[in-house]
Amino acid sequence: xxxxxxxxxxxxxxxxxxxxxxxxxxxxxxxxxxxxxxxxxxxxxxxxxxxxxxxxxxxxxxxxxxxxxxxxxxxxxxxxxxxxxxxxxxxxxxxxxxxxxxxxxxxxxxxxxxxxxxxxxxxxxxxxxxxxxxxxxxxxxxxxxxxxxxxxxxxxxxxxxxxxxxxxxxxxxxxxxxxxxxxxxxxxxxxxxxxxxxxxxxxxxxxxxxxxxxxxxxxxxxxxxxxxxxxxxxxxxxxxxxxxxxxxxxxxxxxxxxxxxxxxxxxxxxxxxxxxxxxxxxxxxxxxxxxxxxxxxxxxxxxxxxxxxxxxxxxxxxxxxxxxxxxxxxxxxxxxxxxxxxxxxxxxxxxx
Amino acid sequence: xxxxxxxxxxxxxxxxxxxxxxxxxxxxxxxxxxxxxxxxxxxxxxxxxxxxxxxxxxxxxxxxxxxxxxxxxxxxxxxxxxxxxxxxxxxxxxxxxxxxxxxxxxxxxxxxxxxxxxxxxxxxxxxxxxxxxxxxxxxxxxxxxxxxxxxxxxxxxxxxxxxxxxxxxxxxxxxxxxxxxxxxxxxxxxxxxxxxxxxxxxxxxxxxxxxxxxxxxxxxxxxxxxxxxxxxxxxxxxxxxxxxxxxxxxxxxxxxxxxxxxxxxxxxxxxxxxxxxxxxxxxxxxxxxxxxxxxxxxxxxxxxxxxxxxxxxxxxxxxxxxxxxxxxxxxxxxxxxxxxxxxxxxxxxxxxxxxxxxxxxxxxxxxxxxxxxxxxxxxxxxxxxxxxxxxxxxxxxxxxxxxxxxxxxxxxxxxxxxxxxxx
Numbered sequence: 001x002x003x004x005x006x007x008x009x010x011x012x013x014x015x016x017x018x019x020x021x022x023x024x025x026x027x028x029x030x031x032x033x034x035x036x037x038x039x040x041x042x043x044x045x046x047x048x049x050x051x052x053x054x055x056x057x058x059x060x061x062x063x064x065x066x067x068x069x070x071x072x073x074x075x076x077x078x079x080x081x082x083x084x085x086x087x088x089x090x091x092x093x094x095x096x097x098x099x100x101x102x103x104x105x106x107x108x109x110x111x112x113x114x115x116x117x118x119x120x121x122x123x124x125x126x127x128x129x130x131x132x133x134x135x136x137x138x139x140x141x142x143x144x145x146x147x148x149x150x151x152x153x154x155x156x157x158x159x160x161x162x163x164x165x166x167x168x169x170x171x172x173x174x175x176x177x178x179x180x181x182x183x184x185x186x187x188x189x190x191x192x193x194x195x196x197x198x199x200x201x202x203x204x205x206x207x208x209x210x211x212x213x214x215x216x217x218x219x220x221x222x223x224x225x226x227x228x229x230x231x232x233x234x235x236x237x238x239x240x241x242x243x244x245x246x247x248x249x250x251x252x253x254x255x256x257x258x259x260x261x262x263x264x265x266x267x268x269x270x271x272x273x274x275x276x277x278x279x280x281x282x283x284x285x286x287x288x289x290x291x292x293x294x295x296x297x298x299x300x301x302x303x304x305x306x307x308x309x310x311x312x313x314x315x316x317x318x319x320x321x322x323x324x325x326x327x328x329x330x331x332x333x334x335x336x337x338x339x340x341x342x343x344x345x346x347x348x349x350x351x352x
Numbered sequence: 353x354x355x356x357x358x359x360x361x362x363x364x365x366x367x368x369x370x371x372x373x374x375x376x377x378x379x380x381x382x383x384x385x386x387x388x389x390x391x392x393x394x395x396x397x398x399x400x401x402x403x404x405x406x407x408x409x410x411x412x413x414x415x416x417x418x419x420x421x422x423x424x425x426x427x428x429x430x431x432x433x434x435x436x437x438x439x440x441x442x443x444x445x446x447x448x449x450x451x452x453x454x455x456x457x458x459x460x461x462x463x464x465x466x467x468x469x470x471x472x473x474x475x476x477x478x479x480x481x482x483x484x485x486x487x488x489x490x491x492x493x494x495x496x497x498x499x500x501x502x503x504x505x506x507x508x509x510x511x512x513x514x515x516x517x518x519x520x521x522x523x524x525x526x527x528x529x530x531x532x533x534x535x536x537x538x539x540x541x542x543x544x545x546x547x548x549x550x551x552x553x554x555x556x557x558x559x560x561x562x563x564x565x566x567x568x569x570x571x572x573x574x575x576x577x578x579x580x581x582x583x584x585x586x587x588x589x590x591x592x593x594x595x596x597x598x599x600x601x602x603x604x605x606x607x608x609x610x611x612x613x614x615x616x617x618x619x620x621x622x623x624x625x626x627x628x629x630x631x632x633x634x635x636x637x638x639x640x641x642x643x644x645x646x647x648x649x650x651x652x653x654x655x656x657x658x659x660x661x662x663x664x665x666x667x668x669x670x671x672x673x674x675x676x677x678x679x680x681x682x683x684x685x686x687x688x689x690x691x692x693x694x695x696x697x698x699x700x701x702x703x704x705x706x707x708x709x710x711x712x713x714x715x716x717x718x719x720x721x722x723x724x725x726x727x728x729x730x731x732x733x734x735x736x737x738x739x740x741x742x743x744x745x746x747x748x749x750x751x752x753x754x755x756x757x758x759x760x761x762x763x764x765x766x767x768x769x770x771x772x773x774x775x
Contacts, residue, residue, distance in 0.1 A: 065737045093462025093480050165618075171738075195474065215640055218718060230619040231639070333477050336465075340739040341473035344550035347731065351555055 025054040026278045030082035031265075032059030033221060034244045034298045039082070039131075042294025043286040050285065053278060061219065064091045067270055071096045076270050079279040082131060085121075085264045086173070089332040092127035098269040099126045104280060108306030109289040117289075121264055121329075122303035128266030129287045130303030132295045135262035135320035135327060136174050138166075139242045140234045141227050142252040152258040156234055157182040157206060159213050164233035167226045170216035172346040173335060174236065174261045177328060179206035181259045191334045200342065204349050216350075227253060243299035243318050257323040263330040264303065407753070414529050414747035420521040423464045424451040428522040431515065436540070439510045442499035448509075448518075449486055449498030456483035470741060471517035471528075478506045478514075516540060529747035553731070553748065557755060560727040563646060564710040568657075570650045571706050572699065575657035579698075582658075583665035594662075601655040609716050612648040613639065616720070644720040645727075649710055656709065657702035664698030700767060708756060728752060 028044065030036050036059060044057045058078070060066060064087050070076050083091060091097050102123060105114035115123065122130025138156050147162045155162055156178065168175050180190050180199065183206045193199035207214075215232050217223060223237035224245040239260070245251045267286060269279045285291065292307035301321035302308050308321065316322055369377075421428060427448045434440045455461040461483035469476035482505040486494075489501065502509045520528065520538070531537055535551040536544050578597075582590045600608055615621045616638040623635040638644055668691065676686040714729040721727070728748065735745035 063737050065740055068740065090462060090466070093459065093465065095459040095462065229617060231617055333480075336480075337469060337474045337476045340470060340741065341549060343734065343739055344552060347726075347734075348550040348552045350726065351552055351559075 025056050026079050026275055026282055027056045027058060027077060028080040028082075028282065029058045029060050029078045031062065033241070035132075035240055035300070038295055038297040038300075039286075041297070043291045046291065047282060047285045051281070053281075055282065063087060064094075064096060067091060067096050068094070071271050074272065076273045078270050079273045079275045080282055081268050081270060082265050083128060083268045085125070085128070085266060086330055086332045086335055088125050088128050088266055088268060090336050091268070092125055096271050097127035098271055098273070098276065098279075100129055100269060100280065100283060104284055105129065106284060106288055108304055110306045110309075112306060117304045117306050119303055119305070122266070125266070128268045129283055130264045130266050131287065131292065132265045133262060133301035133303065133320045134265060135239050135260045135323075136236060136330075137239050137242070137255045137257060137260040138234050138236050139227060139253045139255045141230075142254060144230055144233045146233075150234065150256055152256070153178050154182045155256075157210050159210055162233070163213075165213050165215050165231065166210060167215040167217055167223060167232035167235040169220070169223075169236055170218055170350075172342040173339070174330070175207065176200070176203040176342065176346075177261055178259065179203040181328075182206060187259060187328045190328065191331045194342075195334065195338065200345065204345070207349070224251070224253070227251075239318070239320060240298035240300050255318075257326050260320065260323060260327045261330050262320045262324070262327045263332075265300075410746045411750050413743055414750045415525055415527060417467075417526065417529075417743050418524045419463060420467050420518070421524045423455060423460060424448065424518075424522070427451050428519070431519050431522070434515065434519070436512065436516060436519075438512055440515050444515075445502045445509065446495050446498035449489075449502050450491075450494050452479070452483045452502075453486040453489060453491075453494060456487040466740070467521050468514075468517055471521050472514060475508075475514060475517065478508050482506055482509070513540075529743045530751070532744055533747040533751050553728070556726070556728045556731055557751070560711055560729075561755070561759075563642070563649075563727065564707050566646055567649050567653060567710045568703050568707045570646070571654050571657040572703065574650070575654055575661060575702065576695075576699070579658050579661035579665055582662050583668075584670070597655050597658055600651070605652065605715060608652055609648055609719050612644065612651070612720055616644050616647070639720065642721070642724040645717045648716050648720050649713060652716060653706045653710060656705040660701040660705070661695060661698040664695055664701075668694050696767075704760070704763070707759075711756060712752065 030039055036057070040057055044055050047053070048055055060078075060081075062084060064083075067078065067081060068091075070078060088097075102115055105118075107113050108117035110117075118130060119133075121133075138150075138153075140150055144164065145162065146164065150156065150162055156166060176194055177190050180193060180203050181187060183202060185193055185202075194203060215226065217226060220238050220241055223235045224241050226232045227235045227237075227242075228245070228251060239255060242253050242255055246253050267283045269276065269283065273279055287303075289304055289306045289310065292302040292304050293310035295302055295307075296311045296315050296319065299315060299318040299320075301319040302311065311319065320327065427444065430444045430447050431440060434444065439445075452461060452464075455464055461480055465476040465479035465483075468479055482502060485505045486498075486501065489497075494501075508514055520526070528538070531544065532547070533553050535547050535554050537547045539545045578593075582593050585593075613620075617623075618635045618637065618639065620639070622638065623632075626632050627635065638647075672694075673686060673691055676690045677683065681689070712729050713727065714733060717727045718730055718733075721730075729752075732745050732748050732752075735741045735748065
């Protein structure tokens, strides 16, 4: 495929110039913040210590655009990338990722073979190995909320009982699912309905009812901040960020688990990386029982049964894995189909 | 020496210059030209590399997309004879099955899926799931049972709409991204019509230009008196003021934008102040609005207006105003008819700078704009980073360029671009 490869390789050459001489190092990329810190503590640093290989650990903000640019320019800067499953499906089928053989994965610390030890979702796509279960919930601030105790998604859309601003991430994903659920659609019918014109219209109509009370933000880091500074009384957030704020700063936040939309993050390897062996070695190490169990620091659920067994009982209730029955699994295939067209419709709706 | 003899000598010397002398002179001239050219070569190379090449690539990418044509050439060749109605015949379907199996094994079925999905949402999963199912079918079976397998995998393979999408996406050169960028599409009969689904881009262009105009006018209203004061005060005062203008200019854009968040947010400085002195009892919603975008961008872009104005005003002889006053003009008419026209060149430069920069602005609207503060650049970024539709992003970017060039042309016709002066 002839993309603007001249331009890309030019840019790549410039960046390569800046990092020349480091090709022996492995570059791992993830989302930063508290999650990145937990990965550094439990995966990167122990790996460096155990093997002596150097690992550069960098941040990105998700999406597959940068991986695509590197693969198409034939100049791989990122060897191992933490990807959301919602993007994994697309990246893998477009040939941007290496297939990770299952037989190299180590058994759990209790001796159970990897394929049985991992939850099925964690190995569902051949290009990735699951790192965490994480989820999107909404949280409220007990000091600013009025009208009672919100407990369901419908309460998020009920501005009469619970007045005040609500903050959502500015994208159609999760918001449209929640709108339908709040409108009375059973969780297991949401994606089927959202594939139809009527379903989409119904979701936008439901969002319309709280339009004046909505605040939109761009990145997850803004969510706890909005809740704390009074910008909103309820915010949509990744569960780990709210958990971390409660734990570290004692914030008066409460998470509502009803109809949370959960997903996985995986380690994946960029196609054509010159450090393939090293990358596989790192993935093997980082998806072992002990490193995975460290993800409980940010209240993300481990993807191995043996790692789940090591979770501190005090934290268990804050993990998405403890609330799976109340949740909805984000449908990566649906969003690969409708992400772009609903993205356009969402933008149109915003402009109205 | 008389004029006549001089004329005589000149014409003589002109005609008596030997061929050799002329060659020497030409060589010397050429050498000088070459040296001059060599001196600017690095600059030209840089402009070509960093400016002309990327823009040309962008223009080209907006119309050229060979992905599908390269992925399924055989199917497209067979699809040529299809009349666009009903399901294409089995040979086409079987060829598609062969192509899909090859793509599934090369791990490129996702590329085809993404391209087709753009024309017809919902197609991505059809293509990927079918490709997965075909992966294990033996090659020699495919031509005979391929068509049946395709229909069995998903009945949408019988829909003419899907095949029209395949045929459309298979064109290497196509204007469809530009049509989308103008909220248009082709109907099944090939007529150009308004898009049935989301129509957002025209609205966004209009809004972007409107906001850029508002910001330009605001920087003028704020910047002109400021520049005038600076130009007409002692150099010590002027320098101090200049530093106050340049300091924010040197500060990181992100810092300036985030400090506006601190000022404008619901429980921010301004709201606390207003509530503290009792002007309002409820905090006013200023953050995440068009208002916030305009305020923050006016602040960020103010130096681009003040600096050219100041340098032009600095060069205006103060005695001209005094002369006009002493000749009996009243202050306001003499300002409007003597002073103001002389500052127009600086105003043109500042206005154009602010307008063009704000049309393409991205970070500030993304951070403080919320819902209504979105501009076209945010949507271009969306297509670059999230939907991965680089072709549409290229078309949108090209149109933005065209709009700016048109506006510049109109400006040149009305005001004249020749008088732009930066100092």
